[in-house]
Amino acid sequence: MVADGQPTSLRDMFSEVSGGSLSLLTVNRTRPEQVQNLLADAFATGSVELSERSLPSDDDLLVLREDGEITAVSSLDRVMRSFLLVNGDQFTTSTRGFDEDVPAVLTGMDGTLFDLRGYPDSNKEKLLLVVISRHIERRAYEAGEGTLRATFQRLSRLEDESGTRQVYERLAGRPLDVHVYGVPDESPTWLDATVHAGTTHEYRRSWCVVYRPPTRGGVDDPGPGPAALVAHQRAPNRWRGFWTYDRERVERIHRYLVRSF
Template sequence: MQHAVDRSGRTVVTPRGRRSRRVAQGWRGQRHLVVDRGDAIVPAGEHIERLAYETGEGRLRSTFQRLSRLEDEFGTRTVYERLAGWTIDVHVYGVPDSNPEKLDVTVHRGTSDEYRSSWCVVFQPPDDGGAALLANQQEPNRWRGFWTYDPETVTQVDGYLDRSF
């Protein structure tokens, strides 16, 4: 199960997988979030990664603060290996504390505050749609940001990452 926010702003629980994708596609707004635990954002990021995988094509951009997180977070490397196996243009961003070897993705390295304190997962399919999560770390384990399915906002976030990271 995952938590989502419906159009009236109420928190709802939806099943994961294809059914949650249909629920999400029916909602086109954006919701702001403030969380006191980074792991509370994980389901939104995983949902966007799943959306990319199920679509099978498009572009996915993900920030990891540190590139070593691709290796040291359980299952993350496997997810990105599978995503790269499709016709998805996968970009990963992070502080270069390790070098993700034998992973068919475009790696972006940087040391700015944005690299160290941003949590973004953006999927843009070839047609209209997609999803974006954008959060900034306010203090340890406290994040402020938003997630959206609005196509214009998804395009703007994708463009910002392309130009600025």
């Protein structure tokens, strides 16, 4: 850390993440065993333990626990439709995930550091970061105010990925202050946003989506709160990252992007 408490790199922020022990519990599962296997594959890196149980409650629930305490409950069907039975291509070719709520058992995993693999090493692990990115973008869209900053590694992704392009066209159509970052292999001149181009390691390896809501007279806006995802590509198809809704942490991440990108 530097003298003012700001990190010297995005990776420095990982040392601040000390979330508790997370576990997922399928309750009264009637879905086939393959569904349990998909969950196991999605969290194969060990950040989240998976088990199942029969309880006097509704069927086909997925329960998130932190340090043994229940923090979120979602229907297994919703998790299947929004995560387990989709792939990353559906997000890059359409606005999937932008117009629907993400199940609470997924959004509630904030403050946990994940090491995730991309395709073909894993079909599901990296998709978790994609789903949460859409969740934060939707949060900014619903607020309609504030600042959204997103790093894309390559700016051409805004051209090549039709789903991503459509999402950011919609975001830029709101009274939001939208900033996009990436290596300038192609500039999105069509986008009504501030474009930041660079070729440093962090431009090439970072994956950030940061929403900072407005404040009025020092009072937080009552709309959707702040959120940030920070991830770093450690190696081909290998990502380390987390997300947070903590106001102070989001503000530090926001200030870092303003200062260092």
